[in-house]
Amino acid sequence: MNYRKLCGNDVSILGFGAMRLPIMNDDSKKIDTTNAHKMLDYALEHGINYIDTAYPYHGGESEKFIGKYLEKRNMRKDIYLTTKLPSWSIKEESDMDTYFHEQQQRLKTDYFDYYLIHSLNATSWENLKKLGILEWCENKKKEGSIHHIGFSFHDQYPVFKKIVNDYKNWE
Numbered sequence: 001m002n003y004r005k006l007c008g009n010d011v012s013i014l015g016f017g018a019m020r021l022p023i024m025n026d027d028s029k030k031i032d033t034t035n036a037h038k039m040l041d042y043a044l045e046h047g048i049n050y051i052d053t054a055y056p057y058h059g060g061e062s063e064k065f066i067g068k069y070l071e072k073r074n075m076r077k078d079i080y081l082t083t084k085l086p087s088w089s090i091k092e093e094s095d096m097d098t099y100f101h102e103q104q105q106r107l108k109t110d111y112f113d114y115y116l117i118h119s120l121n122a123t124s125w126e127n128l129k130k131l132g133i134l135e136w137c138e139n140k141k142k143e144g145s146i147h148h149i150g151f152s153f154h155d156q157y158p159v160f161k162k163i164v165n166d167y168k169n170w171e
Helices: 033-045 057-072 093-107 122-131 133-143 157-166
Strands: 003-006 009-012 027-031 050-052 080-086 112-120 146-153
Touching: 027 057, 033 057, 057 080, 057 093, 080 093, 093 122, 093 133, 112 122, 112 133, 122 133, 122 157, 133 146, 146 157
Parallel strands: 050 080, 080 112, 112 146
Antiparallel strands: 003 009
């Protein structure tokens, strides 16, 4: 496996995305854990050390699956874990902590190597800024529960430029 520096970490150039794990009975909430375990085992045995998931993947089951997998194999410290805050669900400032703590419980971890604000667009960005998302992220970094901050994006180029320029510490 080849590795590249990502925020100072040696991260595999191929990551394991947990958005489309194998499922049973055409039900996206029913992860086929036997085959998903085999896939993750193979990936990690071949040097992948980056796992990406998010709050809504598999109806919330992806984070739970990854958390159980890492806990059972005692591998949390061996991989770089990324998850994402569901930007569309944040209606008030306290929602950020509510979702964050739920994600920590689901993923059975006290920190995230990379934490992304998920699916930003013009509307969600303005809402999150008003609610103090940037200060919240900085506080999580200071306390050590987020190591690196980023975002995923779904809008037009001018909105992307605005988001990038609104915060100097994106990683």
